[in-house]
Amino acid sequence: MLRLQGVSHSYDDRAVLRDVTLDLAEHRIGVIGANGSGKSTLARTLNGLVVPDEGRVTLGEWDTRRHAKHIRRRVGFVFSDAANQIIMPTVAEDVEIGLRSLRLGREETARRVDATLARYGLDGHRDHPGHLLSGGQKQLLALASVLVTEPEVLVCDEPTTLLDLRNTRMVHRTLDGLDQQVVLFTHDLHLLDGFDRVLVMEDGRVAFDGVPGDAVPYYLKLMDEADRGSDA
Numbered sequence: 001m002l003r004l005q006g007v008s009h010s011y012d013d014r015a016v017l018r019d020v021t022l023d024l025a026e027h028r029i030g031v032i033g034a035n036g037s038g039k040s041t042l043a044r045t046l047n048g049l050v051v052p053d054e055g056r057v058t059l060g061e062w063d064t065r066r067h068a069k070h071i072r073r074r075v076g077f078v079f080s081d082a083a084n085q086i087i088m089p090t091v092a093e094d095v096e097i098g099l100r101s102l103r104l105g106r107e108e109t110a111r112r113v114d115a116t117l118a119r120y121g122l123d124g125h126r127d128h129p130g131h132l133l134s135g136g137q138k139q140l141l142a143l144a145s146v147l148v149t150e151p152e153v154l155v156c157d158e159p160t161t162l163l164d165l166r167n168t169r170m171v172h173r174t175l176d177g178l179d180q181q182v183v184l185f186t187h188d189l190h191l192l193d194g195f196d197r198v199l200v201m202e203d204g205r206v207a208f209d210g211v212p213g214d215a216v217p218y219y220l221k222l223m224d225e226a227d228r229g230s231d232a
């Protein structure tokens, strides 16, 4: 289980995470909050992309400060801009590259790549350059390239930001169908339907922690209050 204990982080002298303590045990966890509330920074602490100034982030016995490599193998990370994750000449190679560090051998690598391309409907595109895919397919490719490594946890930082409704639904269905734990950072509140738990970030703190039916109204109220404050 991912666990944050007293996690604080600043950029220069701006505090972005303030003493966040969380056990992330549920199968589907959403994180919402205003722009700049610290969501992406929190997301990045979960796989060691950001090591906090204070506190600890652990997955079981592994600590992101000391065991970043182990943690990254177990905690997959998908960014909002899939294009940045598409780096190889073909779709198949993009899926394969994530596996290289696992040194699975040629046969097992090929088996996993084929199965993953088929599972995410990308097998017809295997020899195409990834940048020619549609926005939704690019996001699926970014997801597939992470999921092929079979992480225990998938962290997605605003995976549907650049997508239209149809592609958003495609990604939503894909996330829905995954066996592994998903921690989803999003501005798209519809993605949280059926989630077990939603955290609302406010100014670097977890301001609310509950089921979506309570967390989303809390967030909407927070936004209404901010609106009224800025109108005053």
Ligand SMILES: Nc1ncnc2c1ncn2[C@@H]1O[C@H](COP(=O)(O)OP(=O)(O)OP(=O)(O)O)[C@@H](O)[C@H]1O
Residues within 6 Å of the ligand: 011, 012, 016, 033, 034, 035, 036, 037, 038, 039, 040, 041, 042
């Ligand atoms: N690498 C960085 N260097 C300096 N400041 C940063 C860096 N990354 C984020 N920040 C600042 O930290 C604050 C929190 O950013 P963060 O991206 O975590 O928020 P967020 O809730 O994900 O926002 P958004 O919804 O806009 O993506 C912002 O003020 C941002 O400008």
